[in-house]
Amino acid sequence: MNTPCTKLHLFVDGELSAPDAEAFRQHLSRCAECEAGLRDVLQLELLAARALGGAEHAAPEPVPEKVTPLRPWLQRAARAVAPVALAAGLAAVGVFRYQVPAEAPADVWLAGADSRTLEARLSHPQADRFVPYEPMRGTSGAANPLPLRPLADLEEQQDFRGIAAAYALRGDWQQAEAFLSRAPASADKDNDRAVVALSGQRWEEALSLLGGALSQEPRHAQALWNRGLALRGLGLLKQAEASFRDVASLPGQEAGWKQSAERRAEELRALRDAEAARWQRQVRETWGQLAEGGAEASYLAAQQPAVARAALYEAVRAAPSADAVSALMPLATALDRLGGGTVLQDYVRDMAARDFSVRAPLALDYARLMKGEPMPGLLETLRASQETDLYVGALLHTGAAAKDAEALKALQRYAHGARDPWLNLLADRERARGEDAAGRAATAEQLLLATLRTCGAYNTLFPCSEIN
Numbered sequence: 001m002n003t004p005c006t007k008l009h010l011f012v013d014g015e016l017s018a019p020d021a022e023a024f025r026q027h028l029s030r031c032a033e034c035e036a037g038l039r040d041v042l043q044l045e046l047l048a049a050r051a052l053g054g055a056e057h058a059a060p061e062p063v064p065e066k067v068t069p070l071r072p073w074l075q076r077a078a079r080a081v082a083p084v085a086l087a088a089g090l091a092a093v094g095v096f097r098y099q100v101p102a103e104a105p106a107d108v109w110l111a112g113a114d115s116r117t118l119e120a121r122l123s124h125p126q127a128d129r130f131v132p133y134e135p136m137r138g139t140s141g142a143a144n145p146l147p148l149r150p151l152a153d154l155e156e157q158q159d160f161r162g163i164a165a166a167y168a169l170r171g172d173w174q175q176a177e178a179f180l181s182r183a184p185a186s187a188d189k190d191n192d193r194a195v196v197a198l199s200g201q202r203w204e205e206a207l208s209l210l211g212g213a214l215s216q217e218p219r220h221a222q223a224l225w226n227r228g229l230a231l232r233g234l235g236l237l238k239q240a241e242a243s244f245r246d247v248a249s250l251p252g253q254e255a256g257w258k259q260s261a262e263r264r265a266e267e268l269r270a271l272r273d274a275e276a277a278r279w280q281r282q283v284r285e286t287w288g289q290l291a292e293g294g295a296e297a298s299y300l301a302a303q304q305p306a307v308a309r310a311a312l313y314e315a316v317r318a319a320p321s322a323d324a325v326s327a328l329m330p331l332a333t334a335l336d337r338l339g340g341g342t343v344l345q346d347y348v349r350d351m352a353a354r355d356f357s358v359r360a361p362l363a364l365d366y367a368r369l370m371k372g373e374p375m376p377g378l379l380e381t382l383r384a385s386q387e388t389d390l391y392v393g394a395l396l397h398t399g400a401a402a403k404d405a406e407a408l409k410a411l412q413r414y415a416h417g418a419r420d421p422w423l424n425l426l427a428d429r430e431r432a433r434g435e436d437a438a439g440r441a442a443t444a445e446q447l448l449l450a451t452l453r454t455c456g457a458y459n460t461l462f463p464c465s466e467i468n
Contacts (some may be wrong), residue, residue, distance in 0.1 A: 008037050011148070118169055120195040120229055121222035121257075123188035127165035128222060130256030161192060168192070173199050187216040191223045198226060203233040204449070221250050225261065232268065235452060236468050237275075239445055241268040275465060279307075284370070286311035290328060291318070301334035306463035309335055309422060312344060316351050317393045318367035320360045325352040339461050343420045351389065359387050366390050369397060383407075388414055396426055402433035422462050425455050429467050 004027040010016050011024045027034065115134040122128055154162045160183040167175040177196045183189045190213035197206035207230040213223040228243035247253070247261035286307050289295035300308040312331050319325045325348060332344035356363075362385060369375045379400060382391035392414045395401040401408045408430055415423035428451040436444035448468055455464040 005031065005034055005037070008034055116169075117171075118195075120198050121191075121225045122165045122168060122195055123191045123220075123222050124161050124165040126162065127169060130254050130260070132256075133260070161188060164192060168195060168199075171199075187213040187220050187223065190216075191220060191226060194223070194226050194230070198229055198233070201233060203230045206230040207234070219250055221247055221253065221257070224250075225257075228261075228264065228268075234449065235465055236445065236448055237268050237272040238468055239441075239448075241265045241272070242441075244268065272468075279463065279466060282307045283310045283314060287314045287318070287370075290315040290331065291324075293327060295331070297330035297334045300331060301338060305335060305338055305461055309344070309461070310463065310466075312348075313393065314370060316348060317390050318363055318370060319351075320356070320363055322352045322354070322356055339458070341419075343418070347389075347418065347420070354387070358385075359390075362387050362390055366393060369394060383410075392423075396430070399430075399433070401427075401430040402437055405434075408434060421454075421458065425451055425462065425467065428454075 004024060007016060007020070007024050011021060016024060113131060115132050117134060119133055119135070151163055151166065154160075154166075160179045164176040164179040164183070167173075167179065173196050177193070180189060180193055180196065183192075190209045194206040194209035194213070197203075197209060207227065210223045210227045210230060213220050214227070217223070224243055224247045228240045228247070231237075231240035231243060242265075244261045244265040248258050248265065250258075253261075282304070286295065286300065286304070290311060300311075308331060312328060312335065315328055316325055319328070329345065329348050332348045336342055336344050362382060365375060365378055366382075369378060379391070379394055379398065382394050385391065388410075392411055395407050395411050401411045408427075411430060412427045415427040428447060432444045432447035432451065435441075435447060451467050452464060455462050455467055458464075
């Protein structure tokens, strides 16, 4: 007859699937016969371990006469604050005194695998062996169940990070987090807690934890690696690239980790360049359609509001006449309808009222700058003119505001007066770039994070990827 009690030995040996093991844990808490059987099995294994591991002339130690009952432990575990408790049988192993510490088998940390499904790096040495990364595709940790007895040894040794790492490698993040809460404070613990946060795409939480780890150990290889993952998740590709390059530059790195870090850094640089080129191409193409009068305003606003907004600004700046500016009013109206207010309509109306006998030549020069033609002296000419929006556009296009404090102030003043949140976000971005260029990378990162949070609140209206 196949009853739950017949699965006791399979449970102790870690041969049950994850669902079956959990079902047996529940059964164990209610079955006095299985409790007694579990104690008998574990006592026998303890005697065998002592017989095999003891000294030749040492007298065998008596089996403890009194074993802590399992049921009270289970009742206490059920009331524990931790969201997930260790399996009931594991606690029973831990009640024996004088147990000889045993080295956990390598398969606890999947040492025999020829690839890894966890992209982040854990701090436990046994769990940080380099193998190629392959994303998990429809499988789970149930294919690699955790053996019970080695985990009991690890708990006896209070290697809570080791147990957490074993669960993390199998994607059991609740158990991993529960055991990490029992580990003493350290840079390694902060790193592994960040890995749990990364698993849930809690990028900023992970970044904060990694900051704590790196403040304790600035050359912590795993924390630097994971910091790159968190920054990539936040869209800060330049900072992510730098973090992976920091990993690759550490001395004594395993060759696989070093090469993988270098490859990731190059991939991020290429991705950043590709995204920048794609964005510029989209804006130029839309700008060209607007200039030719062949773009449907309602379609552009509905399908690509972020691209349309950037292209609208460029089209107004490059327009050679008041009529050309006024022709952009339908798009400004459609975009304002999405975002609320009349910011873009006011901009189009104000620029159409400018004196084009003065503005037109400057607008044509601005258009040439946007097409990639060298325009020496144009920034100074625009700075001295009254066409401030053209000067601001040129500052953004050339990146000059990040290098010139006075230019940055001019950009910030204009953005504040324009009442367009997107222009304020661009001004904040240029300020962050200036901090980065001055060697204040931490300040730049915090500014960029704050700017991205604000940008994200506007949903699809703004191209937040352009913040970095």
